[in-house]
Amino acid sequence: MPKAKKPAAKATAPTKKLTAMEQMVQDCVKKAQARKKSGQTDREWREQYAQSLKTEPMAPLSETPFDGHTNKKRNG
Numbered sequence: 001m002p003k004a005k006k007p008a009a010k011a012t013a014p015t016k017k018l019t020a021m022e023q024m025v026q027d028c029v030k031k032a033q034a035r036k037k038s039g040q041t042d043r044e045w046r047e048q049y050a051q052s053l054k055t056e057p058m059a060p061l062s063e064t065p066f067d068g069h070t071n072k073k074r075n076g
Helices: 020-038 042-052
Strands: none
Touching: 020 042
């Protein structure tokens, strides 16, 4: 009597390494789903998040952001 062959194992594709943006989106989706399961609404979360932001007066923004020291000009 011939031996019964085992079914061939399914070949799984190697997992693709996620980019930083893809990982961030994936984490945000998981957190949003967890919030919805806990019963917290999006509006409640946004209000709490807005309160957690710094409320100290910020430095005034430059009207011409490209004229500052951040962009060094080449000599030559």
